[in-house]
Amino acid sequence: MLENRKFIIIGVFCLVGLLYAARLFYLQILDDSYALESSSNSIKRVIEVPYRGQIYDRSGKLMVYNTPVYDLYVTPKRVKIPDTLAFCRMMDITLPEFDSIMNLAKGYSAVKPSVFLRQLSKEDYARIQDALVDYRGFEPVMSSMRTYPAHTMANALGYVSEISKKRLETQETPYYRQGDYVGHNGLEEAYEVDLRGRRGIKYVMQNVRGVDKGSFKNGEFDTAAVAGKNLYTGIDIDVQRYADSLMLNKVGAVIALDPSTGEIITSVSAPTYDPNLLSSRFFSKNYRKLISNPYKPLINRPVMASYRPGSTFKLIQALIAQQQGSLFTSTYYSHAGSPMRCHCRGGNNLRGAVQNSCNPYFYQVFRKYIYHNGNPNTFKASALGLQEWHDHVIKFGIGEKLGVDLPSELRGNLPTVGFYDKAYRGEFRWKFSNIYSLSIGEGELLISPLKLANLAATIANRGWYITPHYVKGIGNMGEGIPEKYKEKHYTDIDPQYYLPVIEGMRMAVAAGTVKKDADINGIDLCGKTGTSQNAKFGHAHDHSIFIGFAPMNNPKIAIAVFVENAGWGGVAAASVAALVAERYLKRKTEATKLNDWLLKQNYMPPLSMLPQPRTSASTPKKPADTATKKVLPKDSLRRPKPMLTLARGNEKLRIKNEE
Known part of the structure; x- marks a missing residue:
């Protein structure tokens, strides 16, 4: 019995030994991965x-491509420079810059390569290539640099640019890796x-001196770099530059x-x-500059700036009031009351009010809308009406992010019942007289140019829009974009209610609030002007x-234009919109008189009018209760009963308005 146990134990040890021997044979003879590590x-x-993907416009014209350049890496422990000053002159850097770069490289690693100079052009590299053999520790690596031939x-x-430490740590x-390049902002x-x-x-x-001796095992373990995918945008580069x-x-x-597609044609x-x-x-x-x-x-003002929409917002008031049943095309209002x-x-009537941008008309429209389902003498009726108004307006994409394919879109502001309850310290402490500036697109409304262009597209389509987007194809034209950029979003307004509004918009351009020269033959432009109050600099x-679209039937382009500090919407902004629409539809500019006039206009505010940078010594500390402080903004349209707003939110949004 004991003899049998001895043979069993010996057999187990022999089996384990064989398994170890087989594993070692596999690792040392058959598997090269560990040999590679060792x-x-x-x-x-x-x-x-790899090369980053290139970016094209809607007709295949190149907007962004890669130019070959060289990055120069340094390994501090291997560096040997006979004459530092001569080396600095060759590299076109100063001695302090050289010392700073070397200190950073040593701080990273003395034995690992790090960047010494980035993006040397082919000409610069050719100039120093032969001389580099005299300076040990420096190694050129071929790279690429983004180039923008359209300059727009x-x-x-x-x-x-180089990835930030924060983004590196939070990926x-x-x-x-440290030193990698990554996209910032925009597309x-x-x-x-x-x-x-x-x-x-x-x-x-490589040998002990670091000299390359060819590919390891004929490249058996190499993996090829795969170039990035190209982007095809909806941008018309010719119209963009114009x-x-x-x-x-x-x-x-x-x-x-x-x-019809939501593709962005121009973004200035x-x-x-x-x-x-x-x-x-x-x-x-x-x-820094x-x-x-x-x-x-x-x-990026088209998606980041927030403005009061002014009279352009009257188009939404007209549409939702018709849907509610409180407004008809024949409804007539004078200036009385x-x-x-x-x-x-x-x-x-409705068409004439859109054509002439009548403020009292839309005051009455908004008032009738708010009190349509309640007693005009109660606070509760104001709240119920405003909630219904909010629910209609938000379906036009106002007050929320549309979802454009940029990382910097802002939501804007569409005031709610809760907003006013908080601003006026309690439920039902506000009434219509506190909010009626909303009727003409003033007050707490804040909308980006992108959302107003989307509003123009929604009206052009008689009640639906596709989320605006820059890219129409990834890898191949018309392929690869997310499904959300193909989906139609419908408002809850019946198509029949758009016709009188569109007719009023056409009348506004032909014989209304728009500069006469902006009614360009063959464009059939429909539009609405707006003049947004600039409380800081005065009227x-x-x-x-x-905002507008063209032509009136089967529209091909919808557009929104904001020109700060330029006064009436029917002059500067309408002229820009008309000329851009003409260039896109006709592929040329025939309205040369309007074009020449507009090119001469200068609406840049003087530096003295702009916010000056504050120093830490001159900047007063804000009190801790700033978030609940109330202010009375100037509003000449309704000075007797000014509106209350939250100071912090108002200050933040006003900065975006006026920057």
Whole structure:
């Protein structure tokens, strides 16, 4: 019995020994992966960064591409520089800059390579290539730099720069390394995963001195880099550049889209800058200049700026009141009984009120709407009516993010019953006399140019819109975009109620509030003007607004234009919109008189009118209860009964309005 146990134990040990021997044979003879890991001293792992995807306009014209450049890396422990001053002159850097870069490299690692100079052009690299052999520890690596041949749409495109420490630490899936380039803002950030491609890895043998000796195992373990996907946008680059020229010496935004698809045709944020400024090794210096510019060129105004919509909002009032049954096309209102002033003579029906932008008319429309289902003498009726109003308006995309394919869209503000309850410290402490400025798009309403362009598209489509978007194809034209950019969103307004509003919009351009020259032959432009109050600079510097679409039937373009400090909406903003629509529809500019006049206009506010940067010494500390403080904003349309607003929210939104 004992003899049998001895043989069993010996057998178990022999079996374990055989298993270990077999495993060692597999690891050392058959499997090369561990040999690769153990050869780190003789095999160099080279990361191959793929080319980012390129960006095209709607007709296939190149808007963004990659230019080959060289990044120069340094390994501090291997550095040997016979003459530092001569080296600095060759690299076109100063001695303090050299010391700073080397200290950063040593702080990162003495034995690992880090960036010494980025984005050397082919010409710069050719100039130093032969001389680099005399300086050990420096290694050039081929890279690429984003180039913008159209020199336009900087804010919407975004830029590419080195990944920030915060973004590096918070990435959900580990992918980026220190020193990697990543998209910031605009399309570069929104479509980063598609544009960046997939990195490759190449294993290269080297001797003890670090000299490359060829590919390891003939590239058996190498993985090829995969270039990023190209983006195809709905932008018409020719119209885009023309719109840029019209907005020279102006502050504001132009946003135009195709109503049938939601594709954005033109996106102008003025003043702007050349996107190539943020695509070179002088990024930091150029960025500092742009961020300190008092006219705020880094703000993407079409989606980030919030303005009071002014009289353009009357279009929504007309539509929802008809749907409610409190307004008919034949409904007639004079100026009697209204606290609002107006430039027209009064006595309008619905079409005439849209044509002439009659303030008292839409005061009465809004009042009838709010009290339609209740007693006009009760606070409760005001709350019920405002809630119904809010529920109708929000279906036009107002007061919420539309979902445009940019990372910087703001929600704006569509006041609710709760908003006024909080502002007036308690339920039913406010009434219609506190909110009637909403009837003409003033008060607490704040809307971006993008949302007003979307409103124009909704009216052009007689009741639906597709979420506005810049990109119409990923990888291939017309493929790969999310389904949400194909889905129709319907308002709850019957199509029949759009016709009188559209007819009034056409009359506004042909014989209403629009500058006569802006009614261009062959365009059949329908539109609505607006003049948004600018409380800070006074009414002489109100913002000029226009929204519209063309042609009247089977519209091809919907547009919104904001020109800050330009006064009447029917002059500056309407002229820009008409010329942009003409260029898109006709592919040329025939209204040369209007074009020449507009190019001469300068609406840039003087620097003395702009907010001055505050120093820490001069900036007073805000009290802790600022969030609940109430202020009375100036509003000349209803000075007897001013409206209360929350100070913090009002201050924040006003800054966005006037920047």
